[in-house]
Amino acid sequence: MIIEKDDKLILLTNDDGLYAGGLKTLLEVMEEFGKVILISTIESMSGMSQALTVKTPLRVKLLGENEKHRIYACNGTPTDSVKLAINQLVERTPDWVVSGINHGSNASVSVLYSGTMAAAIEGCLYGISSVGFSLNNFSPTADFSICKKYIRIVMKKLASEPLPAGICLNVNIPASKKSEIKGIKICRQSKGNWREEFEKRKDPMGKTYYWLTGIFQNHEPEAIDTDEWAITNNFVSIVPVTVDMTAHWYIDKLKVRFKK
């Protein structure tokens, strides 16, 4: 793959592994926009958040290359993959970091646990316009083709003007029929949390173990400006995500509490 000066260079990753349907669809759309460096793990790395690999070495393998893309397998987390690609594998700083399409929603607080969004946040920390895409459908046979139209709209906006420093986009697409999707809504992250229902089992040796399972609880189902509301009402939600976790509104109140 030859990367010309005018080519957009796109770093593509995900957290569902190299053979995920969502990654294939996102690669197809990204090739319409520029040259793609794809890096992913062989297996799924769901729920890895922004985890880093510090105790074991990272390994990368070039799997293939054609005129439009180059594909690497990496044994690290999505965040490791972005860091490694930017520092060791790409010819120049990518124009975009794009992650997904995730199998399942990353709306509300799922942004905190998501490996897909962590990759976009990592790109953002490198000053690169970055987006994570997710389809609200966990099925391995989900139809990702309905996402293509909205991915194109988002990327055309980024092509005309990059995102501000410290902000990336969390795009969630509802699992609706193409004809049912009503359009795009710019949203805020819904308040909510995952309530766990651990499954307690005994192994063949009689020892107890637990499987982590959870049910999402939306704390504000009535609010119509949230990502949760949008995707459950057939809209594509876009939340601008900041890497600044400071609760700015509470700083002055906290100062008062510590002066007492």
Added chain:
Amino acid sequence: MIIEKDDKLILLTNDDGLYAGGLKTLLEVMEEFGKVILISTIESMSGMSQALTVKTPLRVKLLGENEKHRIYACNGTPTDSVKLAINQLVERTPDWVVSGINHGSNASVSVLYSGTMAAAIEGCLYGISSVGFSLNNFSPTADFSICKKYIRIVMKKLASEPLPAGICLNVNIPASKKSEIKGIKICRQSKGNWREEFEKRKDPMGKTYYWLTGIFQNHEPEAIDTDEWAITNNFVSIVPVTVDMTAHWYIDKLKVRFKK
């Protein structure tokens, strides 16, 4: 351990493992405030962010108990540990989730990668007043006793009034002599990022591997209201951290961009 109705119940964890000096110091201080349920991994889980374990089962072992504390080892991440403890191990919802003392700073964007802060954020998602403590010293022989005074100050504030919903505290203590620490500063998260310097090596089979190493870059060294400024100028920094990652200020601007 008997937990009386009036006892504060404290869930304590960290990401440096059960035998970390920082955890020992934090346990000592927490026992002054109430009854402690401690859960941690045997080995270090640094840099695990808010990662969840979904592909392997979780296991827990009761290691010991006395009148003041109960200690569990867990094979999961700090976030798994908090979820498992709240749902399966504690008698009632803890009053506080306290994490640390981390060996090394979690100021600036390190909050995104930190397992210590992820545990506090997880407690916060359960509606519990939660704090992560870190000492800006990576040495295994670091003197954590200088932290005690400031931990007591912070927890006394929380004892008199819980934190608002969706906010936890990121407390970073400078690696200075006790007499040099000038006090507490309420701060915002400094803008910055980790620039990687991957070490590329060959294994005995001649195959390439990489070690992830990084150097923190503070993007605003002149700003005096940040956590980075505070800890490099001998102040204890406290940042109120929100679980809401929405860039609220950018929502209206993004709406305009998508209307064009």
